[in-house]
Amino acid sequence: MKKILIGTALILCVLTALVLLRTASYSAPPLAAVERASVELDRAQIARHLSEAIRFRTISSQLEEPQTQAQYEQFIAWLAATYPELHRALPPARLGRNPQRQYSLLFTWPGKNADLPPILLSAHYDVVPVIPGTEDEWQQPPYDGVVDDTHIWGRGALDDKSAAIALMETATQLLAQNFQPERTVYIALTHDEETGGEEGTAAIVEKLQQDGVKPAWSLDEGSFLLHGFIPGIDGPVASINVAEKGYMTVDLVARGQGGHSSMPPRDTAVDILAQALVNIHGAPLPSGLEGLSGEMFDAIAPHMPFGQRLLFANRWLFGGLIDSALEAQPGTAAMLHTTVAPTMLSASVKENVLPIEAVATINLRVHPRDHIEDIAQHLKSAINDDRVEVKLRRGQPASRVSSADAAGFKAIAEAAQKTYGPTIVAPGLTIAGTDSRRYETIADNSYRFNPMVVTREDTSGFHGTNERISIENMANATNFYRLLIEQAGAD
Numbered sequence: 001m002k003k004i005l006i007g008t009a010l011i012l013c014v015l016t017a018l019v020l021l022r023t024a025s026y027s028a029p030p031l032a033a034v035e036r037a038s039v040e041l042d043r044a045q046i047a048r049h050l051s052e053a054i055r056f057r058t059i060s061s062q063l064e065e066p067q068t069q070a071q072y073e074q075f076i077a078w079l080a081a082t083y084p085e086l087h088r089a090l091p092p093a094r095l096g097r098n099p100q101r102q103y104s105l106l107f108t109w110p111g112k113n114a115d116l117p118p119i120l121l122s123a124h125y126d127v128v129p130v131i132p133g134t135e136d137e138w139q140q141p142p143y144d145g146v147v148d149d150t151h152i153w154g155r156g157a158l159d160d161k162s163a164a165i166a167l168m169e170t171a172t173q174l175l176a177q178n179f180q181p182e183r184t185v186y187i188a189l190t191h192d193e194e195t196g197g198e199e200g201t202a203a204i205v206e207k208l209q210q211d212g213v214k215p216a217w218s219l220d221e222g223s224f225l226l227h228g229f230i231p232g233i234d235g236p237v238a239s240i241n242v243a244e245k246g247y248m249t250v251d252l253v254a255r256g257q258g259g260h261s262s263m264p265p266r267d268t269a270v271d272i273l274a275q276a277l278v279n280i281h282g283a284p285l286p287s288g289l290e291g292l293s294g295e296m297f298d299a300i301a302p303h304m305p306f307g308q309r310l311l312f313a314n315r316w317l318f319g320g321l322i323d324s325a326l327e328a329q330p331g332t333a334a335m336l337h338t339t340v341a342p343t344m345l346s347a348s349v350k351e352n353v354l355p356i357e358a359v360a361t362i363n364l365r366v367h368p369r370d371h372i373e374d375i376a377q378h379l380k381s382a383i384n385d386d387r388v389e390v391k392l393r394r395g396q397p398a399s400r401v402s403s404a405d406a407a408g409f410k411a412i413a414e415a416a417q418k419t420y421g422p423t424i425v426a427p428g429l430t431i432a433g434t435d436s437r438r439y440e441t442i443a444d445n446s447y448r449f450n451p452m453v454v455t456r457e458d459t460s461g462f463h464g465t466n467e468r469i470s471i472e473n474m475a476n477a478t479n480f481y482r483l484l485i486e487q488a489g490a491d
């Protein structure tokens, strides 16, 4: 008995020593003391320009409507009038697959060295509509572009007119100093990202393809400097996303006998469908902190306080604990697996008529580890009922994973650190779709990052209410793009 006790104590001691040792070696070196580099900017003017841009209702889901088309035309005219030097020096090509709606703009800034592959910087200026019924919840009207002491308010302030305007400000400033980039810089302002980029972004990619342009890398929206999202980390984390999830929609069609509802069979189409949904709910797709999500936490966790660091340093022991903590929050859970969200249901058209068919629509966001066909197969096996058909409506696989070691990633990280000071940088995964999935077909690497700091509170503004951005962020974003364009040529 005594021997067993001593043995157990010994094993515990070794285990504890191992855990502590791994934790000690998992700590990060202090963040590199980067010299901050910024120039004097006319903040009031930048704020005013974004404010004016917000007033155009460039709502891509309403592009069929003549008044929306007029807003697009007016926005493009406003851009030309607001940034005349830029338009004179680098007249943009107007592009769009629909000849009547060539609202996407491509500025080409020729580099000194034609042998270097170019880079592509992009932002979209279309916005989503304000959700009907939420207008009153806005502290400032969504299309007035109100500027107060600290913020610019309105639809598009975060997503993504802010980036579009910061790019315009940067290019204007650099042109005023007769700057010429080392490698060619393309600046794309796209007009239909929120509806899939079918007309505008696609036309830009086609044009670049025709011209034989192969960017070394592209930079577009998809993440931010995240402040207060990760427990134990005080400052913002620059999450430069190197991949994005895919998109998949399936219909589950359950068939049953029709007839009068007074004499239902044991299983109606709705019962069958309901059981199928319950089965799918009970059989989640594989999940876990490995691959890209693991790399993200490996970049961040060494900066955490001892307790959390101990857990992440010993994932062989505490992996399950970490996974369940991350699974508990929808935001972090979505990074670990393919998400499955039933969104639409339909069955009989009359209360006393049995449906012959009941249909559930499920929207899935595909993790890079999963494949569309395998997911469909997984759903079929989970349902395990021949009376239910799984129909694929739409399937777009996850993007490629771009390199976090390539020059583009490093240039973006450095520009962020020179703008914001010592900052943790981590590669990440965008959990929704962006224009980058089109850019990755021509660029070696595609990065998803907006150079602004967002807090949890800010996130309700994305496609929601009270969207706003701080003037400070706008100045920093302009500074970031300047540093990026200046430095990107060198390596």
Ligand SMILES: [Zn+2]
Binding pocket: 124, 159, 160, 193, 221
């Ligand atoms: Zn966006």
